[in-house]
Amino acid sequence: MDFQRKLILHWACQGAIKQSDTQEALNISGALPQAHQWPLFLATLLLWLGALAVTISILFFFAFNWNDMSRFTKFGLLEAGVFGCAALYWFIGSEHFLSKLALTIGSILVGVLLAFYGQTYQTGADPWQLFAYWGLLIIPWALLARFATLWFLIIVLINTALQLYFEAYGQLLGLGDRPDEDVFWIALLFNGTCWLAWEAASTKFTWLNERWAPRLLAIATAAPLTAMFIMVIIESIGFPVLTVILYLAMITLGFTVYQKRIPDLFMLAGFCLSVISTIASVVIAEVLEHVDEIIGFLGMTIFLISMAAFAANWLKKMHQEQSS
Amino acid sequence: MSLQQAMLWQKLHDKNLTSGDMPINKALDTPWYVQLMVGLVAWWSAFFFLGLIASALHFILDNNAFAILFGIMLIAIAYRLFLQNQVSTFRYQFALALSLAGQGLFIFGLFDFAFSHGHRGDNQLITVLWVLFVFESMLAWIMPSMIHRFGSALAAGLTLSFTLAYAQLYFMHAAILFTVIATIWLNEFNWVKHRERLIPIGYGLTIALIYQEVMASFYHTFIHIMKNWLKMEQSWLPYWVAELLIGGIMLWVVWQLLQRNNVSTRSQTGILALFASTVVIVLSTQAPGLAVGLSLIILGYANGARMLLSLGIVSLLFYISSYYYSLDMSLLEKAQILAVFGSILLLISWVMSKKFQPKQENTHAA
Numbered sequence: 001m002d003f004q005r006k007l008i009l010h011w012a013c014q015g016a017i018k019q020s021d022t023q024e025a026l027n028i029s030g031a032l033p034q035a036h037q038w039p040l041f042l043a044t045l046l047l048w049l050g051a052l053a054v055t056i057s058i059l060f061f062f063a064f065n066w067n068d069m070s071r072f073t074k075f076g077l078l079e080a081g082v083f084g085c086a087a088l089y090w091f092i093g094s095e096h097f098l099s100k101l102a103l104t105i106g107s108i109l110v111g112v113l114l115a116f117y118g119q120t121y122q123t124g125a126d127p128w129q130l131f132a133y134w135g136l137l138i139i140p141w142a143l144l145a146r147f148a149t150l151w152f153l154i155i156v157l158i159n160t161a162l163q164l165y166f167e168a169y170g171q172l173l174g175l176g177d178r179p180d181e182d183v184f185w186i187a188l189l190f191n192g193t194c195w196l197a198w199e200a201a202s203t204k205f206t207w208l209n210e211r212w213a214p215r216l217l218a219i220a221t222a223a224p225l226t227a228m229f230i231m232v233i234i235e236s237i238g239f240p241v242l243t244v245i246l247y248l249a250m251i252t253l254g255f256t257v258y259q260k261r262i263p264d265l266f267m268l269a270g271f272c273l274s275v276i277s278t279i280a281s282v283v284i285a286e287v288l289e290h291v292d293e294i295i296g297f298l299g300m301t302i303f304l305i306s307m308a309a310f311a312a313n314w315l316k317k318m319h320q321e322q323s324s
Numbered sequence: 325m326s327l328q329q330a331m332l333w334q335k336l337h338d339k340n341l342t343s344g345d346m347p348i349n350k351a352l353d354t355p356w357y358v359q360l361m362v363g364l365v366a367w368w369s370a371f372f373f374l375g376l377i378a379s380a381l382h383f384i385l386d387n388n389a390f391a392i393l394f395g396i397m398l399i400a401i402a403y404r405l406f407l408q409n410q411v412s413t414f415r416y417q418f419a420l421a422l423s424l425a426g427q428g429l430f431i432f433g434l435f436d437f438a439f440s441h442g443h444r445g446d447n448q449l450i451t452v453l454w455v456l457f458v459f460e461s462m463l464a465w466i467m468p469s470m471i472h473r474f475g476s477a478l479a480a481g482l483t484l485s486f487t488l489a490y491a492q493l494y495f496m497h498a499a500i501l502f503t504v505i506a507t508i509w510l511n512e513f514n515w516v517k518h519r520e521r522l523i524p525i526g527y528g529l530t531i532a533l534i535y536q537e538v539m540a541s542f543y544h545t546f547i548h549i550m551k552n553w554l555k556m557e558q559s560w561l562p563y564w565v566a567e568l569l570i571g572g573i574m575l576w577v578v579w580q581l582l583q584r585n586n587v588s589t590r591s592q593t594g595i596l597a598l599f600a601s602t603v604v605i606v607l608s609t610q611a612p613g614l615a616v617g618l619s620l621i622i623l624g625y626a627n628g629a630r631m632l633l634s635l636g637i638v639s640l641l642f643y644i645s646s647y648y649y650s651l652d653m654s655l656l657e658k659a660q661i662l663a664v665f666g667s668i669l670l671l672i673s674w675v676m677s678k679k680f681q682p683k684q685e686n687t688h689a690a
Contacts, residue, residue, distance in 0.1 A: 012516040014347040023513040035585040039680035046673035053666030060659035297376035304369035
């Protein structure tokens with residue numbers, strides 16, 4: 001529908017469809033909702049909104065009375081919530097979207113329950129343990145639900161656990177001599193692994209075939225790797241050889257895979273931004289200090305515009321190839 | 325030409341809606357993330373360009389008249405570059421950077437001119453803000469660049485917010501913005517030849533409106549900041565009046581969409597739609613942002629504009645989150661309002677599904 005809409009509007013702008021006929025053309029193509037579709041849409045919209053409002057009102061109500069409730073009441077409420085979501089999944093059936101949503105909400109409530117448990121009994125557990133156990137406990141549900149959002153939630157939880165562990169102990173798996181860089185390494189190694197695993201798994205499990213997840217994982221991997229690469233160039237710190245190898249491998253593989261194998265313009269645009277950032281940083285660090293200030297500013301302006309123009313032209317060409 | 329395109333063209337041709345040959349396929353609407361990447365680098369280069377001006381032509385910054393004139397000159401050059409060559413991305417980027425640098429100089433010169441004698445009065449500030457608003461509005465209209473129009477429209481919307489706030493008309497600009505936004509989206513297909521200009525402006529103003537409604541959620545906090553930090557006077561217009569005005573516009577939107585779908589306002593459907601809208605409007609006086617969010621969703625769905633629909637959904641989620649942190653009411657009061665509101669919406673939803681389900685089933689059976 002989005003494709004037809006864009007095409008028809010493009011033809012109308014070109015004059016191939018009269019302005020007065022545009023809406024009719026859109027109606028015929030099915031790009032716009034028909035009259036009989038509106039009641040269902042509005043009923044669904046109001047249903048979701050009403051359910052959300054009632055749910056949040058319940059949360060607000062409990063938040064207001066929280067201090068006055070006994071701890072067993074609080075535990076009971078949370079456990080009832082977890083159980084209720086599981087029961088809802090069982091009643092509705094595994095293939096329905098609502099049942100997957102119910103398990104996701106239940107998974108979130110598991111975390112709330114763990115947090116409340118730690119707060120009530122003062123077990124002395126570290127914050128990282130909460131997120132780690134939370135992530136591990138909901139894995140069986142993620143396997144059952146076959147829902148991409150739930151798996152992404154687990155990745156976020158493990159990410160958080162790793163970061164908190166590193167903050168608490170200052171080292172992880174032998175890393176730790178340079179805390180400023182090692183926190184990037186942790187994010188890079190874990191998210192990079194998840195990214196590769198997700199792309200590989202999505203070829204086998206179609207329910208994982210949602211582009212938003214690997215895109216977010218790519219950002220979580222490429223951003224720290226780009227930052228480290230720039231730090232290696234500017235300050236010559238870190239593990240220069242390993243960083244350079246990993247960065248070049250990411251760029252090379254990324255451009256190859258997302259151009260031919262798994263066409264994804266978003267990824268290509270991200271890699272372009274990364275390459276522009278690194279080259280610009282090299283130029284600023286290595287060239288600008290040796291030239292006059294005015295020439296330096298002028299040079300950087302022209303350089304950045306040229307890089308952006310080159311990247312934009314190439315991406316437009318890729319977009320045309322992928323659209324045709 | 326893909327098979328899908330050819331089939332669509334043929335379908336429209338059979339209904340006599342097309343004329344001439346099918347236009348040659350070229351890259352349609354560059355995706356937003358490519359535009360974003362290009363925009364980010366353009367900004368980066370604009371900062372270096374401003375640095376160049378500061379280094380080489382520092383006398384321009386010493387004289388605010390020169391700064392204003394030079395800024396306008398850069399924008400004029402950018403305009404010519406945009407017009408001259410819409411295919412060359414290099415020139416497009418350079419023009420964008422020039423315009424951004426020019427706007428920076430203009431704003432610097434304007435503020436320096438207004439406050440150069442050490443005196444800062446509210447009337448002077450309001451005048452400067454009005455000038456800025458007109459300036460950005462003109463740029464949004466004139467400059468032939470999607471990114472530029474979006475950015476200028478967003479800047480104009482935000483400037484209007486501050487301008488009316490200083491003029492003791494807090495939150496009024498939301499009603500003004502919403503009128504413009506609704507007009508653009510309702511006429512997207514009637515004014516299709518102007519959509520390259522109007523759609524980026526529409527999105528820029530939509531983002532500004534969403535921001536404004538979030539501020540309305542933090543009404544008392546916002547008023548506190550205005551009075552104690554920015555030394556503004558008390559508004560003579562309570563925000564719920566602005567919400568009611570927005571509600572009036574929402575009713576207009578619903579009425580227009582009923583007309584578009586040939587549904588009479590006197591029919592059961594029409595009455596139900598208007599009644600549901602009225603309920604939402606009343607609730608919106610207690611839960612700011614509700615009417616705007618729902619209107620954006622409805623407009624997005626009506627026009628098949630997924631980005632607008634998504635913005636509406638995101639804005640509603642954002643308002644609900646900010647509602648929790650709002651200090652205007654206790655959690656209990658908020659819980660009561662949301663419970664009543666949610667129940668009413670569920671009831672309307674149930675009535676609608678009951679009313680329309682049997683007809684659809686009969687239609688399908690036939």
